[in-house]
Amino acid sequence: MGLRRTWGTTLHPELEAEQAYIDFAYECLAAARDRASSLRTMVEVGRGGTEQARFEREVIFDSIAQRLGQLELGDATLCFGRIDTEPEAAAPAPGGVVNGHGPPVTNGHGPAAATDAARADGALPAGPPPAPPGPAGGAGDTFYIGRVAVSDANQEVVVVDWRAPVAEPFYRATGRSPMGLARRRHFATRGRRLLGIEDELFGERALGLGRDDGISGHGALIAALETARSGRLGDIVATIQGEQDEIIRAPMPGVLVVQGGPGTGKTVVALHRAAYLLYTHRFPLEDQGVLVIGPNRLFLGYIEQVLPSLGEAGVQLAVLADLVDTVAVRGRDDPLPARVKGDARMVKVLAKAVRDRKRPLRRDLVVGYGLTHLRLTVAQSERIVADARRRARHHNGGRRFVEQGVWEALADSARTPVDPGEVRSRLRHTPEVREALERMWPVLTPAQLLHDLYGSHALLELAGRRHLSDEEVASLVRPRSESVEAVTWTVDDVPVLDEARALLGATPRGRRNGDTDDLRTYGHIIVDEAQDLSPMQLRMLTRRSLNGSMTVVGDIAQSTGAWAHASWDEVLDLLPERRPPRRAELTVGYRIPGPNMALAARVLAEAAPEISPPQSVREDGRDPHVVQVAEADLAAQVAATTITELAEAGTGNLGVICPGSLTDRVSEALTRAGVDHGVALTQGLSQQVTVVPVNMVKGLELDATVVVEPALVVEEEPQGMRSLYVALTRATKLLSVVHALPLPAAMAPEGATA
Numbered sequence: 001m002g003l004r005r006t007w008g009t010t011l012h013p014e015l016e017a018e019q020a021y022i023d024f025a026y027e028c029l030a031a032a033r034d035r036a037s038s039l040r041t042m043v044e045v046g047r048g049g050t051e052q053a054r055f056e057r058e059v060i061f062d063s064i065a066q067r068l069g070q071l072e073l074g075d076a077t078l079c080f081g082r083i084d085t086e087p088e089a090a091a092p093a094p095g096g097v098v099n100g101h102g103p104p105v106t107n108g109h110g111p112a113a114a115t116d117a118a119r120a121d122g123a124l125p126a127g128p129p130p131a132p133p134g135p136a137g138g139a140g141d142t143f144y145i146g147r148v149a150v151s152d153a154n155q156e157v158v159v160v161d162w163r164a165p166v167a168e169p170f171y172r173a174t175g176r177s178p179m180g181l182a183r184r185r186h187f188a189t190r191g192r193r194l195l196g197i198e199d200e201l202f203g204e205r206a207l208g209l210g211r212d213d214g215i216s217g218h219g220a221l222i223a224a225l226e227t228a229r230s231g232r233l234g235d236i237v238a239t240i241q242g243e244q245d246e247i248i249r250a251p252m253p254g255v256l257v258v259q260g261g262p263g264t265g266k267t268v269v270a271l272h273r274a275a276y277l278l279y280t281h282r283f284p285l286e287d288q289g290v291l292v293i294g295p296n297r298l299f300l301g302y303i304e305q306v307l308p309s310l311g312e313a314g315v316q317l318a319v320l321a322d323l324v325d326t327v328a329v330r331g332r333d334d335p336l337p338a339r340v341k342g343d344a345r346m347v348k349v350l351a352k353a354v355r356d357r358k359r360p361l362r363r364d365l366v367v368g369y370g371l372t373h374l375r376l377t378v379a380q381s382e383r384i385v386a387d388a389r390r391r392a393r394h395h396n397g398g399r400r401f402v403e404q405g406v407w408e409a410l411a412d413s414a415r416t417p418v419d420p421g422e423v424r425s426r427l428r429h430t431p432e433v434r435e436a437l438e439r440m441w442p443v444l445t446p447a448q449l450l451h452d453l454y455g456s457h458a459l460l461e462l463a464g465r466r467h468l469s470d471e472e473v474a475s476l477v478r479p480r481s482e483s484v485e486a487v488t489w490t491v492d493d494v495p496v497l498d499e500a501r502a503l504l505g506a507t508p509r510g511r512r513n514g515d516t517d518d519l520r521t522y523g524h525i526i527v528d529e530a531q532d533l534s535p536m537q538l539r540m541l542t543r544r545s546l547n548g549s550m551t552v553v554g555d556i557a558q559s560t561g562a563w564a565h566a567s568w569d570e571v572l573d574l575l576p577e578r579r580p581p582r583r584a585e586l587t588v589g590y591r592i593p594g595p596n597m598a599l600a601a602r603v604l605a606e607a608a609p610e611i612s613p614p615q616s617v618r619e620d621g622r623d624p625h626v627v628q629v630a631e632a633d634l635a636a637q638v639a640a641t642t643i644t645e646l647a648e649a650g651t652g653n654l655g656v657i658c659p660g661s662l663t664d665r666v667s668e669a670l671t672r673a674g675v676d677h678g679v680a681l682t683q684g685l686s687q688q689v690t691v692v693p694v695n696m697v698k699g700l701e702l703d704a705t706v707v708v709e710p711a712l713v714v715e716e717e718p719q720g721m722r723s724l725y726v727a728l729t730r731a732t733k734l735l736s737v738v739h740a741l742p743l744p745a746a747m748a749p750e751g752a753t754a
């Protein structure tokens with residue numbers, strides 16, 4: 001059984017009727033917006049009434065504002081297709097069904113009736129009611145699928161939200177498994193204008209023609225993929241494919257791991273899953289929160305538009321450093337300390353480092369008290385520390401037990417009875433008492449603990465000798481900064497600071513400002529580029545998972561960090577284990593045209609031989625251009641190639657992907673050649689041309705790329721071949737390579753040896 005497609009080279013006979021229906025849907029959307037706006041004016045947050053009344057008004061106000069946000073589509077298309085079910089598959093759907101005679105007749109009160117009613121109460125503009133065509137099967141049901149749900153004035157469904165269960169066959173039906181569909185129709189639109197219609201017929205109507213390769217809405221998909229990139233990832237609600245939809249709608253509990261090659265849609269799919277889960281489990285997820293973790297800020301800037309355009313508020317996009325918000329983070333460590341700081345052995349090292357900070361006195365504390373002296377003996381201090389260790393869940397929380405023990409012991413030592421409370425108020429600011437408390441049990445922030453630890457070979461040695469090698473211990477030492485505020489923390493310090501925070505808990509001062517021992521958790525966590533996360537980074541995420549529900553996406557072949565994982569098992573071992581994890585794979589590549597993928601696949605075969613390359617949806621495309629020049633001419637040639645590629649890319653964007661050491665030289669050459677450009681580090685992808693060091697390019701996508709000096713990429717990056725694979729898989733269209741050094745063997749022209 002197959003599918004039959006008719007994609008608008010000639011005018012589709014139902015174009016006009018569908019256009020009328022789409023116009024009607026937009027009118028209903030505008031009416032819904034007007035209603036929400038006037039409601040907002042009515043509930044405008046005022047000062048009057050009781051506190052309870054004001055609170056309720058604010059809640060209503062917020063939800064209207066959110067609804068208005070959802071109804072604000074900007075340039076995005078409202079309705080991108082429809083499905084017609086087979087007559088026998090027709091079943092009433094909650095909230096309204098489009099019955100028997102096509103879209104205008106919903107439950108017997110179609111848009112025609114609805115329009116009259118709405119016009120009567122002034123909600124809809126005047127105009128003829130639409131007369132859209134009936135369903136393919138004659139007597140089945142029809143549902144229009146769109147970005148948000150729209151109803152008419154009678155609350156009849158006009159457009160179904162893409163996340164609703166009824167929309168599932170729009171994305172999942174195949175020739176082999178039509179899911180009760182007679183026809184699926186994709187609309188090609190520009191704004192509100194319907195430009196073309198693509199039909200896929202199922203069952204007997206398919207007549208065995210057309211494709212059944214699991215790709216649905218082929219024309220719409222290719223049109224979406226050919227569109228020039230804006231430097232920001234967009235949504236794919238109109239063209240989600242079956243294998244992607246299964247991941248998006250997978251049940252929420254537990255960990256779901258998604259492996260997929262470059263351009264298979266892992267990032268978009270993960271973000272659409274966030275939107276789907278919030279729609280389907282709004283209560284309790286909206287309160288619990290959804291966290292999306294990306295590898296760096298450039299990447300977050302690249303994806304930040306996708307979720308609002310899906311109508312989702314309340315999702316937190318973050319890099320790991322944002323979760324440790326008390327310190328500023330810049331740069332990375334050298335490979336050895338980076339690796340040690342990511343290693344799970346650091347858990348034990350830190351626990352020991354905190355233990356080492358709880359010390360009995362070296363000699364008795366004797367302190368003047370009026371005409372007499374009070375005494376705390378070494379043995380008493382030992383008992384107090386041991387007792388607080390047993391009682392405190394977090395280090396800082398133990399300080400009050402220690403203080404209490406000290407006041408009591410000092411009071412006990414008086415010749416005449418003294419009240420410990422009195423001792424406390426008279427002695428707590430005395431320097432020798434404070435010093436004793438600091439020795440026995442200092443209050444520590446994570447930064448103070450690490451500042452002291454890294455700044456002292458002795459403390460490191462004490463904490464690490466049973467867990468780390470001498471070389472590893474030595475790699476962590478760094479010159480002591482003047483104050484803890486002057487320390488520059490690195491990305492690699494972040495999970496160590498977080499581990500320290502989990503051990504230390506809130507400080508008394510933090511507690512007074514509302515801080516607690518417990519960290520903020522989330523009902524669902526989405527992790528992108530997860531293949532690069534170290535065990536300590538994964539622990540950070542597990543710590544923030546409320547109930548073990550996570551979506552973890554990545555590509556083992558693109559793991560390039562200090563902690564490049566060889567398999568997902570290694571990652572899963574470090575994630576919450578409340579349920580058996582589920583795995584999914586994305587196999588179809590949407591970004592990379594066939595010829596570019598063929599070159600990248602040769603590099604992949606060496607970088608990660610066990611991983612198969614994705615199958616490109618677009619088999620055609622220009623062959624990659626490879627240009628060799630003398631070393632002295634390299635940067636000038638990069639500029640020249642950039643200019644030629646730009647001419648071919650038209651309005652599309654272009655990335656010059658360099659080994660880190662060549663970034664400045666290439667940028668200067670572009671300036672000399674008069675090419676306006678940005679540098680990713682400071683400007684993101686906001687310019688048409690951007691120079692991107694290879695270690696920042698992961699996850700990004702451009703229309704055209706010029707990859708500079710592959711051999712140097714391989715030499716400079718810790719996982720060189722994998723970094724090169726990442727670099728070669730960024731372009732949606734044009735790929736050029738400019739080099740002076742011999743190419744890595746895997747890239748040499750087929751048949752040639754390097």
Ligand SMILES: Nc1ncnc2c1ncn2[C@@H]1O[C@H](COP(=O)(O)OP(=O)(O)OP(=O)(O)O)[C@@H](O)[C@H]1O
Binds near residue numbers: 267
């Ligand atoms: N079903 C789809 N319809 C239209 N475009 C799609 C679809 N799936 C993916 N794409 C597009 O393919 C491109 C690649 O998607 P995405 O960046 O999510 O892939 P990825 O697997 O995360 O890639 P990488 O591993 O390189 O980070 C994006 O432009 C995305 O919009």
